[in-house]
Amino acid sequence: MKRTPFKRKIKSIPAHEKAHYKLIASLPCAECGIDGWSQCAHSNLAIHGKGLGIKANYLYTFPLCCTRPDNIGCHVKLDQLIGMTKEESIEKTMLYLLETNKKLL
DSSP states (O other), rough: OOOOOOOOOOOOOOOHHHHHHHHHHTTTOTTTTOSSSEEEEEEOOOOTOBBBBBBBOTTSSEEOOOOTBBBBBBHHHHTTTTTTTTHHHHHHHHHHHHHHHHOOO
């Protein structure tokens, strides 16, 4: 019997989530403060809904800068634990979420 290749479902993102992501990305980086290079970073904590292959809920997002020429971005550093322990990563995530929510209110 011939097997058909696995077809990946493409998840559509609701308009209110897209608007939220755009708003978060418009803020300066929560770590280094650089403006104009931010991406919407999701929490990597299970308490926020993160799972294997599943991103955390869109409300648990904050701005972190992307990698640019000659500079590893804060988003990559947090996701790959570059220069920090897992515990420090958790502390930073909670702080970033708190600071971002204050800015949005």
